[in-house]
Amino acid sequence: MNQRHFKYSVVRYLIDIPIILIALLISYNYFPQPEFIFPGRPLLSLLFLFSVVSWYIAAQFSNLYSDLRSKKFSEEIIYILFTVFLFIILLSFFLFMLRDRLYIENKFLLLFLFALMFLVVSTKYMLRKYLHKILYTGRLNDNILLIGATQAAKDFYDTINIHFYYGYQCIGFLDNEVKKLNGCTYLGTINDINTVLEENAVDEVIIALPNSKYEEVRTCLEACDLYGRRVRIIPDLYTYASSNIQINNIGMLPVINLRSLPQDRETNKIVKRAFDIIFSLSFFLILGWWLLPLIAILIKLSSKGSVLFKQERWGLNNKLIVCYKFRSMYHESPETDSNGKFMQASPNDTRVTPFGRFLRKWNLDELPQFWNVLLGNMSVVGPRPHVTPLNVSSMHKVERYMLRHLVKPGITGWAQVNGSRGETRTPHDMQKRVNHDLYYIHNWTFLLDCQIILQTIITIIKGDDNAY
Known part of the structure; x- marks a missing residue:
């Protein structure tokens, strides 16, 4: 600092x-x-x-x-x-x-x-x-030196550039093999770290090397100790990404602990289910009793067809559930294109009614899913449930995709409040969503659920460009 x-x-x-x-x-x-x-x-x-x-x-x-x-x-x-x-x-x-x-x-x-x-x-x-x-303006930024050119290093570099308000500015990176990293300045090999630290104002060193490069990691740590620089390591833990990772110490030795999921514990299940019931009942008693009938009447007046739209989706442990939504598309709109491929909702989708566009923008079409929560096949917060064709097309293309079904799906989730909502055009978009879902699953707490609900309310008030 x-x-x-x-x-x-x-x-x-x-x-x-x-x-x-x-x-x-x-x-x-x-x-x-x-x-x-x-x-x-x-x-x-x-x-x-x-x-x-x-x-x-x-x-x-x-x-x-x-x-x-x-x-x-x-x-x-x-x-x-x-x-x-x-x-x-x-x-x-x-x-x-x-x-x-x-x-x-x-x-x-x-x-x-x-x-x-x-x-x-x-x-x-x-x-x-x-x-x-x-x-x-750059007046309060901490200067970062990045060690390594792994995928984790690339993700870190992109993150601090996209979110400038994190207050980090990368002056360059060191690596023995790769010399290009998403536009980051190449400063030399790892053995040049002493020279770089001596000649540049570096506040913190970020080490993002593979587990096999333990000699290079030790060289970097010794250099940081010599020049009194703070250092953090981005561990290469993708191998264990399906587990809830916790690093602690036994004596002087750091130990990686692969724990069971937080929602596997009975007390946490009771807390989450009790909150789901209380929150859903509160919604129906405060808003639902008048808002839901009003929306239903406006849907009926604005276009032909049923008020509710029932869709088959995958829930906990891949079990099929019926997900309830307010109908936002014209009656009998096609779900697949001429090639039989499932069509996700997209910007300016001609299948969406004018009132349906309003419902989608303010997330009002999802409100009937509070009934799913009371039924017990959904939660207020969790990974969003996907339709069957999207699950089938993603399960073999996206890493660890099926692990998102280890918990109940939710009306809102960690992926949605972090910008991963709406249409997933590429496998990379879906991978990003799944990574957020897995983070939520592995790091669940009651406070995290409260935080996601608060962020969802703020996002609804501010508006979401991906809501269409």
Whole structure:
């Protein structure tokens, strides 16, 4: 981390102190507490002290101040929500200990928490936008030296170039055999690493070499130690990509642990199923009871045919399920072309009705699938279920494709909130979607589901270019 980024991190860390004070003053302005005197009113000062201590203790547990450049803001909101949850517990503990000497009205605390949450989210968003602005100019970028020209190295290089706001700038790469890497500057062989580190301002070294190149890896690590450079390794773990990989230590030895899937555990199954039922029932009670009939009436008025569209798709363990959707295409539209090949929905697809285009843009055609969730053959979050022809055509062309059926399919998923939705024109597009699905399957947590739902809502509000 360069000096400028360090200063930014300090500001990001300390700015929550005045935010806590402002939230307290807002609450005091609307609900003044008779015991409080400010300035010089020790009880409000004491509450401010307790709040600051509670907040930063909670933030340490939630990792709120970790480097979140490579995460979306919706993911940062999850960190904030977790911090607020822990903050409430800690502050309640402090107030309980002083319950005989310090009385605070519930409405005061409620407004304080809402104000704090709003101010923290707003401030973090503005800071993130400011960071993106100065990262675009290159003033806060960390200079990266890439070692190796493997597929992982290419993916890493493309990622940091596409997402400039990650704050990484690759000055070049070293490799003993390959001299071209998606436009990245070639700086020499791996043995030239000492010269490169001495002559260039390098903040971090990324090693992306095959497992067999352990001698070259050791050479790079020794050079990084000599010149005091931070180093990270992108492991060549594609061989184990079908497993949930965890790297830990036994003594001084790093060990790769191939664990069972998180959703294989009974407790996690119960948590996920309970959440699916509660979330789906909440949808029907709050929105579904009036929104679904309204959409059905508009579909009926706008075009001939049934309201619902039932389609055979593959679910958990490759079992066939009937997936419910609102009909968005004209009645009896063909599903295959003249050659018998299945036709996916594409931009400006003539089969889609005008109202169906609206439904697809705002993802409203998927709402009947909450009934699938209640039936138990789908989940709110999971890999999107594909139609049978798409499964058959992809299972032999896309690596580890069938592993996406190890869990229930979902209404939304990790692939969809990361841009992999809509038409898959090439096997590479499908491989990208499958890789996202496998990441979700191997790294599932309840918080990840909450994060995906939040990102889905944000994407719907912002609009998705791939929704057609």
